[in-house]
Amino acid sequence: MAGNLPDSASNPRAGVSKIQNLHLALDDKKFQKIFTAITEHTELLALLSFRQPMSCKEIRRDLGFSKRTLHESLKRLTKVGVLIKINFEQHQLYVINGEHTSLIRSCLHS
Numbered sequence: 001m002a003g004n005l006p007d008s009a010s011n012p013r014a015g016v017s018k019i020q021n022l023h024l025a026l027d028d029k030k031f032q033k034i035f036t037a038i039t040e041h042t043e044l045l046a047l048l049s050f051r052q053p054m055s056c057k058e059i060r061r062d063l064g065f066s067k068r069t070l071h072e073s074l075k076r077l078t079k080v081g082v083l084i085k086i087n088f089e090q091h092q093l094y095v096i097n098g099e100h101t102s103l104i105r106s107c108l109h110s
Helices: 012-040 042-050 056-063 067-079 098-109
Strands: 083-088 091-096
Touching: 012 042, 012 098, 042 056, 042 067, 042 091, 042 098, 056 067, 056 091, 067 083, 091 098
Parallel strands: none
Antiparallel strands: 083 091
């Protein structure tokens, strides 16, 4: 009778293993997105690692980015969780998410 059962019924750990593998694959995909975003925006992250929080106006002044380029970069970095946008009075300030500080530093020094 046990030979006719699917893997998950005959081996309860098989389902758990599949879920864990899926979770690891999702984590790897998320990490890859974060790593790619960091390596594509090193100049912006280098500035923010030394001087934060900063507004869009301050970042544009220091880096010379166009408004569109800067907003696209900030949006992407915020979406993957590398940057955090803070609303303070009428200003929008950006800071680096502390969870990614060591990864950012290792990318900047390589």
